[in-house]
Amino acid sequence: MILIGQFDFNLHRDFRQASQELLDNPEVKLIEIDFDQVPFIDSSALGMLLLLKERAALQKKSLELHNCNDAVRQVFESAQFNKMFTIR
Incomplete structure (x- = not known):
């Protein structure tokens, strides 16, 4: 999944729909x-x-976060996402 632009509440519906398609795909x-x-x-x-x-975990699927810039990576580290997610 490729995200473009600010990732905020405005993308909630589109993100949920796109992620559901991935979750539904065996x-x-x-x-x-x-x-x-x-x-x-x-x-x-x-x-x-x-x-x-x-x-994803309920369906035994893995999740990785890729190509994070410094600002996004800093938010992830502040929220300790680096301990919960694989960030590449």
Whole structure:
């Protein structure tokens, strides 16, 4: 999944729909979220990622966060996501 632009509450519906398609696909074992084009994330985005991680775990799917810029990585580290997620 490639995110583009600010990752905040405004993307909630689109993010949920796209992630549900990946969760529903039995061939998908690993969900990779690409943050290369994301300049900013807010707390609602953190919540969306946590929910997706929980839902993926229930279906025995892995979740990885990729290509985080320094600002996004700093938010993840502040929220201790680096301990809960694989961040590449």
